[in-house]
Amino acid sequence: MYWVDVLDQVLIFGILAMSLNLLLGYAGQVSVATAAFAAIGGYLSGYLASKHGFPTGWGIVLGILAGSLIGMLVSLPALLLSNEFVILLTLSVQTIILVIVTSVAALGGELGLVDLPSLHVTKDLVRPTDWLVPLIVLTAVVYGICAWIGESPFGRILRGIREDQLATQSLGKDVWLKKVVVFGVTSGIAALGGSLIVFYNGIASPGLFDFNVSILIVAMVVLGGRGNLLGSLLGAAIVTAAGPFFEKVIKLSPEKASLARLLAFGLLLIVVLLLRPQGLLDENWRPMKLVRRLRRPARATEEPASEEASAEEFAGEVATLYGVRHREEAQALVSVKNVSKSFGGIRAVDGLSFDLLEGRITGLIGPNGAGKTTVFNLLTGTLPLDAGTVLLRGQDITGWPIDRVARHGMVRSFQDVRLFPRLSLLDNVKMAVPGQRGEKLTDLLFTPWRVFRDAPRTERLARRQLEFVGLSEKAEVLAGDLPFGEQKLVALARILASEAEVLLLDEPASGIDAAWVDRMIDIITRLRDHGLTVCIVEHNLQVVERMADHIYFMEAGRISADGTMQDLVEDERLVEVYFGQP
């Protein structure tokens, strides 16, 4: 009976920890208000049941709805706050809600609500053993929901937000609505956990939901492993069962045991963070992988993939990817007119106008500080521009946010690559695939079968791009573990997967060794040959010369010359500006 009670509590806290993990582990939003959202659910359902004789089940449902709603409201100020301010915001929410439930007389004040009916599922749940089966079922359901959300395209975008929000947006993904939704969902689940706490203990009191409880739940998630739901259950088990362990196994007095439990737990938290920062279970650890690894030896004799695709195969592949659309008369796909941008008093870009011709590679060169990267930032909506217009295939996209520009067919890469380091290469590339089923919560909830059916398509497209840049062997490797040169190739595969027709490449060949440079040039020229429009900013002039059909020379925020590389190097003044005085 005693240990069943412990197990019940582990399950309840497991539900709370999994809800926080979706928010903290996947989306990277540090909330210290889980207990407050639990209090909303617990107090609402408890109050309705005890004071108004409301059916307990419906009270819990109302509690979940109220928790979600308040969670979404709280997320609005959190959208643009940095992590330390999100901590502060949720801290204030935690305190406010606790003060409210403590001081409202109808909720029982310090004492809380005591005369609660027991929860009824086929029979009244009174003893811990009555609770066990319903709690196991509920925990499994919550695990299923969290795993379904977390492992879906929606969850992948959440992880993208955690790793690099701007990079996620640059691939055409909306992040704002996702944040609101994830706050709503996780607060709702926390409210469910709160109702369970209240009915399980037969009391709703402030002490059950104070700041320390929130902290314990954060600790469970970090201890078990951020981004690993099973880890959260493990964390809940360790934290909850430690007290009984000290009491029954080491035979400390109950009072000493609860102190020893918290002491041991605090120390364990520090030690785990120092020695195993990712938590006990790694984010990418799954029991299924273990099973697969055990099975693998049986088919280890598999033929190694052929070294490199021959040129024709290669070209054929590009053709199937993009459809050959070679045109003799190139038209301007992107037109930039009189674009300006100042930082403080410095005019970084000053009345700039140029065109990117369809199916051509355009180079943008110039000395350091000429404003080349700023041009990319302005074209894609990474930064707001002060004046001027940007047209994409005749459509005025001036002032559009970066994700919308990307969805309309123009994406950029970053000088510092900005991959998602703790995601596999495959997931990095998958992130960019447009129009995936399951990027919206409504898809996940109402048409799960479509999400399920669509997943292989995303996988196929992503693998094809990885193969295209020659990295299919490393699909499961984490992006952060890759050398810089290969990261650049992944970044290229990633923006290719976005199926954009205009690619803005910021220093695609810098910082990588010569062999990779050739491969990069090879890939980019092939893309051009099959109809993509490319603009590159690059310091290595040989690289530009080998690729670019047309080159603009930028200095001090303006374009001062354009033509082929031959034209530009003949102008002694430009050479001097670029290389400095001889």
Added chain:
Amino acid sequence: MTLIATFLGIDSFREVSQAIVTGVINGAAYALLGISFALILGVTTRFHFAAAFTYTMCAYIAALIVNGTGIPLLPAAVIGVVCSIVIAVAIEGTVYQPLARGRSESLLPVFVASLGIVIAGENLIRLIWGNNTRVLGGFPQHTYSVGNVNFTSLDITLVAITVAITVSLTLLLDRTVLGQQIRAVRGNREMALAVGVNVRRIYLLVFAIATLIAGVAALFDGMKFAVTPDMGNQPIFYGFVVAFVAGVTRSPVRVALVGVLIGVVERLSTLWLSESTSALTVFGLLFLFLTMTSAPAGIRQLSGALSREPRVGAPGRARGHA
């Protein structure tokens, strides 16, 4: 005047002036905590929640010494402060710095580790010294009344020390080489490293200075109220609030003024609300502050995302599926 007072639901202006004076006194303590936390967060970016533990230890050690030996208050207080500084510097050196090494984003690990320290520390104190509430006595207490407003010698000392600390920290930061180095690290860590500032040493020094300042607040807290194993938790919240509302990289003077302001507002609110809900005032204001400054922008982004996009000019989307 009395009419206005009645209208506002206040008995008399004596109450108001008492509330303001008490608010300034409480605010002085908040100011110290805010300065301490702003210094740490602004310079080192550590979310040093474990300040709650060093705060408690400072008052605890002083109380143990005063009560257990014949040593008078002042040397005991110095020992308490020194011990808390040693603990804080040890935490920075052995936990935070290894956690932050080689990591671009160390906020969460440091925050959670410091939570671990608070939890372990509080329970360690309870295990060793029990749950009892202790007193930190020995300060010559006198009560003064000026026009029916009461305050004590302890209160005056606290306010005076707060002013002294604020001024000296400002001078330290603005006028000394060390202050220049601290500001350099606060402004741009990499640049400071590049010009030869020993950043790790500066971090340790900042922890020492900040813990000293918070320790003073802890001593006064202990003398005025009581010394308990969890006495640090609530004050640290106030430290967060003051530091963030004032801005963590702002001057100590500004942080101190915000601290006093929050103290006064909190105290005034008790004219209408009960004592137990005064936390509601502070955190409610904080919530409003955060909401007012960031929710409009958030909602703008969101409505941009929700607004229907015209489905034109995107042939790129249709390709690649065949």
